[in-house]
Amino acid sequence: MVFSRHPVSAAMFMIVSLVGVAALFVLLESFFLAILQVLVYAGAVMVLFLFIIMLLDVGPEAGKGKLSHFKTGIFGLLATVLLVGVLLTLGNSYDSLALDQSIWPELSESKDGASHSLPFSTKVSSFGYGLMTKYMLPIQVSGFMLLAAMVGVIILSKKTPDREDLK
Amino acid sequence: MMLSVTPQHFLILSFLLVGIGFLGLLIRRNVLLMLMSLELMLNGINVALLTFSRVGSNLDGGIFVFFIMTVAAAEVAVGLALLVALYKKRNSVLSDDMGLLKN
Numbered sequence: 001m002v003f004s005r006h007p008v009s010a011a012m013f014m015i016v017s018l019v020g021v022a023a024l025f026v027l028l029e030s031f032f033l034a035i036l037q038v039l040v041y042a043g044a045v046m047v048l049f050l051f052i053i054m055l056l057d058v059g060p061e062a063g064k065g066k067l068s069h070f071k072t073g074i075f076g077l078l079a080t081v082l083l084v085g086v087l088l089t090l091g092n093s094y095d096s097l098a099l100d101q102s103i104w105p106e107l108s109e110s111k112d113g114a115s116h117s118l119p120f121s122t123k124v125s126s127f128g129y130g131l132m133t134k135y136m137l138p139i140q141v142s143g144f145m146l147l148a149a150m151v152g153v154i155i156l157s158k159k160t161p162d163r164e165d166l167k
Numbered sequence: 168m169m170l171s172v173t174p175q176h177f178l179i180l181s182f183l184l185v186g187i188g189f190l191g192l193l194i195r196r197n198v199l200l201m202l203m204s205l206e207l208m209l210n211g212i213n214v215a216l217l218t219f220s221r222v223g224s225n226l227d228g229g230i231f232v233f234f235i236m237t238v239a240a241a242e243v244a245v246g247l248a249l250l251v252a253l254y255k256k257r258n259s260v261l262s263d264d265m266g267l268l269k270n
Contacts, residue, residue: 002191002207010218014203021184021210022264024177028221030229033236037213040236045206047244052247053199058260079241083186104174118226130230142237144173149241153248 005060007053011046018042029107032124177218184211196261198253202246209239 004010020039025034107120119131131139185268186210213232220228235247250260 002187002195002204007197010200010203017207018210022213024214025217028217030217033217033232034230036236036244040240044241049199049203050245050249054252055258056254058197058199058235076189076190078185079190086182108176120221120224120226126226130226134228142234146241148238149245156248156252
């Protein structure tokens with residue numbers, strides 16, 4: 001996705017990778033988050049991206065300046081080295097950990113969700129229970145954050161004819 | 168166990184996603200594509216969080232994934248609105264043309 005110059009094709013590859021991440025969530029047995037991933041990311045965020053791409057009518061990136069390209073090349077090389085190092089480290093620690101076959105714990109679908117430690121569950125109701133008890137304050141804060149983002153976006157995109165006076 | 172996929176695979180993929188997102192953030196000059204790379208990095212973090220949540224049998228990681236999705240959606244909305252406002256002023260979405268304080 002990052003190597004395609006045209007924004008529309010980059011967005012299409014991005015949708016593919018987001019749906020792939022949703023499939024990984026299914027593999028991790030959290031179906032609610034997979035549904036949420038498809039709805040929020042592939043449904044809302046990428047539609048917004050494509051809308052803005054087509055609104056602004058951005059084409060592929062043209063030829064680049066010499067110096068900035070050199071700099072970004074160096075930083076890209078640095079990022080690649082970091083990535084390969086991390087992969088090698090994980091790959092070396094792979095053998096010792098992979099032998100433990102009970103590394104995916106069994107899910108215990110107990111009826112009582114009243115324990116305080118919020119065990120992992122595939123049910124949506126346990127999500128709701130956790131959000132309404134332990135994470136009561138964060139969900140309200142995130143609600144206010146969404147409200148603030150909405151108001152901010154409306155103000156940002158509003159036409160202000162007297163903005164020239166402010167300058 | 169029926170699963171031969173270990174948490175290491177998920178973690179390697181999560182590091183890959185974050186690394187590719189970081190690489191894209193560095194090599195792209197279009198601000199739209201930079202925002203998309205940020206989304207990719209957040210997705211990688213989500214995969215790691217959910218893997219640890221599943222391995223540790225604790226739902227807190229899943230709930231944090233939920234919150235990160237919320238924050239990412241709000242961030243995209245605000246970022247795109249800022250980008251449109253900037254485009255109206257500058258007629259460009261390239262990050263090279265946004266060095267207002269440079270000259």
